[in-house]
Amino acid sequence: MAQTISVRGLRKQYGDVQAVDGVSFEVDQGEFFGILGPNGAGKTTTLEIIEGLREADGGEVTVLGQPPWPRNKKLLPRIGVQLQASSFFERLTAREQLQTFSSLYGVSGRRIDAMLETVGLTDKADTRVEQLSGGQAQRLSIACALVHDPELVFLDEPSAALDPQARRNLWDVLRDINTGGRTIVLTTHYMDEAEILCDRVAIMDRGTILKMGPPAKLVRELDAAVRISLPSGALTEDEARALPAAEAAADDGVSLTVTTHDASPVISALAERRALEGLQVHGATLEDVFLELTGREYRA
Structure with missing residues (x-):
């Protein structure tokens, strides 16, 4: 070209x-x-x-x-x-x-x-x-x-x-x-x-x-974790951490968020528990790439 x-x-x-x-x-x-x-x-x-x-x-x-x-x-x-x-x-x-x-x-x-x-x-x-x-x-x-x-x-x-x-x-x-x-x-x-x-x-x-x-290639190369969110109370934090491929879990009283680099086993396990209602999957974005490269400190 x-x-x-x-x-x-x-x-x-x-x-x-x-x-x-x-x-x-x-x-x-x-x-x-x-x-x-x-x-x-x-x-x-x-x-x-x-x-x-x-x-x-x-x-x-x-x-x-x-x-x-x-x-x-x-x-x-x-x-x-x-x-x-x-x-x-x-x-x-x-x-x-x-x-x-x-x-x-x-x-x-x-x-x-x-x-x-x-x-x-x-x-x-x-x-x-x-x-x-x-x-x-x-x-x-x-x-x-x-x-x-x-x-x-x-x-x-x-x-x-x-x-x-x-x-x-x-x-x-x-x-x-x-x-x-x-x-x-x-x-x-x-x-x-x-x-x-x-x-x-x-x-x-x-x-x-x-x-x-x-942009999509830069996001893939970042290899960032995926965040899977459920309504609070769908599982306990301990149950969420025990899910296959789950790396961390936190419940803030509104949402339970599971962090993983491989979303498929987590979602499959949640499906078996009939816990898919309200599920949201948040992957990395170009903003994550930008912040990783340039830093997070505020610049006027």
Whole structure:
């Protein structure tokens, strides 16, 4: 498969801080690629270098077969960028906002209407941008990044500060965009977002990539325990610990939780005891992988 992005040994330093320290990865054509990491991991700096907004101190970057720096005007019509903090022109409606962006690329009016429909803002076309909700404004920001029909789209934390309903709506939009053949590079703090949307993810911290691969593969490699929960009182803790393959059991007065690396014997034993009512199985997630690699301490 053709490579849309190639990054080799990328470095960027600000004073004494090594923001990006030897990062290397590739993104294939049509791939939905995620860059994950805590605050200060180097995600946004990496993205801005690839987009051609910052000059790297070292390493090589090619985007669609061309270097993005010095600022490559040939790439601009082929990429779309939605920045972490988006600003709109004041007092313009959603349609007027898109018209302003599209005029920079010579895009027709039909394309503007199509983009409003794509991001679900047709009924808000004549609403001023300051009157849009947070989710609607984010969708408009993505429409502005897509109005010239780019091959490659960069999205820097597009669902930040959105409520759960708005986030889910945005995910549907992004899936449709990717299904249409565009390559998408996403940075996000939300592990569930990356797990649902991304074909592959790179987990960054302190300027380096700690691990990279499909979310499901990274979760499997973690080899984390499975938690099987039952309503409290279904079994005693001692009975739960005696179940085949059970490693630990705890009852907090609401749920009895059995921990194991092999759920099948535990569930079979519970079935024999007719104790399956209310049973829930909780496996590892990408968030567990993230915390295992980056640590659990809070970072402001």
